[in-house]
Amino acid sequence: MLTLRDCIDFSDLTEEEVLAIAECEHIPLVTALEEGECMVHTKNGRKQLAVMIKGQAEMCERMGNTVHAQHLNRVYDAFMRRFDSKNA
Numbered sequence: 001m002l003t004l005r006d007c008i009d010f011s012d013l014t015e016e017e018v019l020a021i022a023e024c025e026h027i028p029l030v031t032a033l034e035e036g037e038c039m040v041h042t043k044n045g046r047k048q049l050a051v052m053i054k055g056q057a058e059m060c061e062r063m064g065n066t067v068h069a070q071h072l073n074r075v076y077d078a079f080m081r082r083f084d085s086k087n088a
Helices: 004-010 015-025 029-039 043-062 066-086
Strands: none
Touching: 004 029, 015 029, 015 043, 015 066, 029 043, 043 066
């Protein structure tokens, strides 16, 4: 039986990225993983994921949750570094 951890490990996303997608879209983690895994394989999908993560960070910042906003900004930066050569 595959666990959620196994699925994340087999994906091209980090756990933090999956969590950010789930938070932004208000969907379960498994659904976020499935959605994100499909999106990360296209240029447009990577752009959408980047906008999603950055947008969630900005919303947290506006709401005064600066610690979580900083975390999401680090997730965004790491995502951009990994996919910058693929035109994220």
